[in-house]
Amino acid sequence: MPELPEVETIRRGLENRVVGATIASIDVRAPKIFEGKPEDVIGHEITGVERHGKLLVFLLTGGNVLTVHLKMTGQLIWQPAADSQAEPVMGGHPEESYLHNLPHKHTHVVLKLSDGSTIFFNDLRKFGRMSVVPASNFNDLAFVQKLGPEPLEADFTRKYLQEQLQKRPRTVVKSFLLDQANIAGLGNIYADESLFRAAILPNRLSGSLTTGESNNLFDAIQETLELALMYGGSSEKDYVNAIGDKGTYLKIANVYHRTGKDCNRCNAGVIERIKIGGRSTHFCPICQH
DNA sequence: CACTTGACCTGTCCGC
DNA sequence: TGCGGACAGGTCAAGT
Numbered sequence: 001m002p003e004l005p006e007v008e009t010i011r012r013g014l015e016n017r018v019v020g021a022t023i024a025s026i027d028v029r030a031p032k033i034f035e036g037k038p039e040d041v042i043g044h045e046i047t048g049v050e051r052h053g054k055l056l057v058f059l060l061t062g063g064n065v066l067t068v069h070l071k072m073t074g075q076l077i078w079q080p081a082a083d084s085q086a087e088p089v090m091g092g093h094p095e096e097s098y099l100h101n102l103p104h105k106h107t108h109v110v111l112k113l114s115d116g117s118t119i120f121f122n123d124l125r126k127f128g129r130m131s132v133v134p135a136s137n138f139n140d141l142a143f144v145q146k147l148g149p150e151p152l153e154a155d156f157t158r159k160y161l162q163e164q165l166q167k168r169p170r171t172v173v174k175s176f177l178l179d180q181a182n183i184a185g186l187g188n189i190y191a192d193e194s195l196f197r198a199a200i201l202p203n204r205l206s207g208s209l210t211t212g213e214s215n216n217l218f219d220a221i222q223e224t225l226e227l228a229l230m231y232g233g234s235s236e237k238d239y240v241n242a243i244g245d246k247g248t249y250l251k252i253a254n255v256y257h258r259t260g261k262d263c264n265r266c267n268a269g270v271i272e273r274i275k276i277g278g279r280s281t282h283f284c285p286i287c288q289h
Numbered sequence: 290c291a292c293t294t295g296a297c298c299t300g301t302c303c304g305c
Numbered sequence: 306t307g308c309g310g311a312c313a314g315g316t317c318a319a320g321t
Binding site: 123125237 | 290291292293294297298299300301
């Protein structure tokens with residue numbers, strides 16, 4: 001699920017609701033999902049919510065941080081105190097019961113905050129993890145060390161992308177984009193969408209991209225992610241933001257999950273789906289080259 | 290080094 | 306209606 005736009009949307013939704021609150025209690029309903037000791041974070045204040053690639057990080061007083069990776073189907077849903085009058089109950093979608101009656105059978109961790117609000121960590125497939133990590137060790141985590149630059153920040157440049165492509169010349173460009181060491185936060189949806197926007201076939205070798213194509217790809221990645229952020233991310237199935245709302249990017253997606261449909265750009269091609277690196281990959285065979 | 294496969298899990302969808 | 310297989314946003318380890 002969650003790629004950069006989804007995780008960032010969750011982060012923004014949490015930041016202005018939980019910063020300043022203290023973690024009052026933690027109910028770990030699925031022990032495998034929670035790594036570390038709950039007592040190391042209970043009683044400590046949340047001072048910030050960061051995102052590093054697809055990893056969410058709650059900054060805390062007391063020397064630890066709480067990291068959350070949602071993997072494919074994880075959700076972090078915040079609900080206000082039961083007696084709160086300031087906030088709506090949920091974002092909507094009452095027809096979908098899995099958003100309601102929290103906690104439910106896919107709720108694995110429940111964080112109660114000092115203001116009476118609650119954060120539910122749900123994950124149908126149980127791939128996701130919540131971990132307590134000493135703040136001083138955070139940057140040494142293998143996962144964090146490997147992360148490449150944030151694609152919407154200043155250290156991601158045209159020059160960097162071109163150089164990095166040439167350092168992995170024999171890697172298929174779709175796989176290059178999915179490698180978090182090259183760019184942090186792209187996943188299967190936005191890799192396909194970015195390649196379409198850049199008009200580059202996903203099975204091209206990274207080393208074969210011209211400077212012009214590399215620059216087009218750079219622009220396409222940033223445009224795609226910014227657009228996805230504006231639409232609140234993509235909800236293929238499970239993704240919801242911090243208050244339970246779905247994202248609507250897939251309404252304007254050009255290739256992802258559009259197999260067999262007419263190409264939005266050239267109107268001549270029909271979107272195809274192939275496998276690259278074991279991941280389904282969507283593209284227009286006519287206007288991507 | 291680059292690529293593939295399997296593992297981790299549960300659920301949904303499609304064809305027969 | 307039931308059954309089996311394919312597939313699903315991510316990452317990691319092991320094998321070729």
